[in-house]
Each structure stands twice: as C-alpha cells, then as structure tokens.
Amino acid sequence: GAGVSQSPSNKVTEKGKDVELRCDPISGHTALYWYRQSLGQGLEFLIYFQGNSAPDKSGLPSDRFSAERTGGSVSTLTIQRTQQEDSAVYLCASSLVPGLGQPQHFGDGTRLSIL
C-alpha cells in the first residue's frame, strides 16, 4: 500500500510479557516518528528516527521501551515487561524529510491492551 502500515492492529497481552510493534513507513520517507495516545489524551511523542539513527529519544517513558529502525525503512518499537499503564494506541508516522513543516503521515496505530 501507499500509506504507513502498522502491525498488529490490535494486541492483547498479559502484564509482564514483552511486545513488539512494527511500522512500515511510506517508501522514501526518511523521518519516522512513534507516538502513543492513551484513552482521552493527546498524542505523546516517544521517539524520532532520521534514517536509521534516533537523534531524539526523549519521549521514551522508561528503559523498558526501545526502538530500532533498519535499512532506513521498517521500525520496531519493543516494550519489555509490560505494565497496565502501557495500554494505549501506539501510532507511527513518517515524513519525506524532517523540517520545513513537512506533514507527517500516520498509520492507523496498534491498540495495545495489557491485562
């Protein structure tokens, strides 16, 4: 497809398990962003990639969260030892290049539920 693709669309898991969320950005987009949206809240920035490097990891809530991007394309967000407060919709976005107000194109998100 032409848009940002995220998988899985829904994930239910038990507290303490690890989860891996995947984002496939629009081809050619060098910038990739992860956000999360908790129930009734706005978008919370997590991490930003330019190519394969992550110059801004300031939004990651704890060391249980990590992300990587390979080949300047697909990115995975990993949450270790999940907690109930990790339940949220995790959104990925990409943009052609960072800067000059280039709009971000979002995927439909992964809805994560921690039991």
Added chain:
Amino acid sequence: DQQVKQNSPSLSVQEGRISILNCDYTNSMFDYFLWYKKYPAEGPTFLISISSIKDKNEDGRFTVFLNKSAKHLSLHIVPSQPGDSAVYFCAASAPDNYGQNFVFGPGTRLSVLP
C-alpha cells in the same frame, strides 16, 4: 508544561455553520503549525498547515489563521458538514539540531449536527 494547548475539549456546531477551533502555544521558536483530523480507530490525517511568516492559509472549506503576537491560531471550517465530525489536533514544529520536532495539542472533538 504544555507547549501547545487546545482549551476546548469539545465543540458542537450545526451543519452549514462555521466551526472555529482554537489553539494556543507558548514556544516562540515554532515556525510551522499544522492541523490534523482524526476519526476513531484511524490515524490522524493532515489537513492544512501554515508557516510562521504568514497569517492566513486557505484550502477549500478550511482556513487557518495565525496571530503570532498572541501566539494563537485557529482553524475555520465553512460550511461545516457532518463528515467533519472528528477530533482535531493542532501541532507545531520548531527546528532543532536534528530536524523538526512536532508537538501536538490534546485535541478538540468536533461534532457537526445535521
């Protein structure tokens, strides 16, 4: 400390009338402002943007106004349609050492009543 604020969590407007969504910001370094629309179970979609060197940008039914001295922007939708019912996010970006850092407001839920 919220750098981008949308003080109205919700707004209801009659079909055909004007919808005005407001956004305030605190960081004078922001140089681009964007509006996104979000339907349930979908990701936000880009609507319209404005550079800080302009005070108005128009695209069809959507117009964004920027008042830099007041650090305020607004999105006008005229005429409003039931399909416009969604959550609207205001976002701002500022150049940093690595690129563009986007900051989103908490959103305003617009309901357009038939």
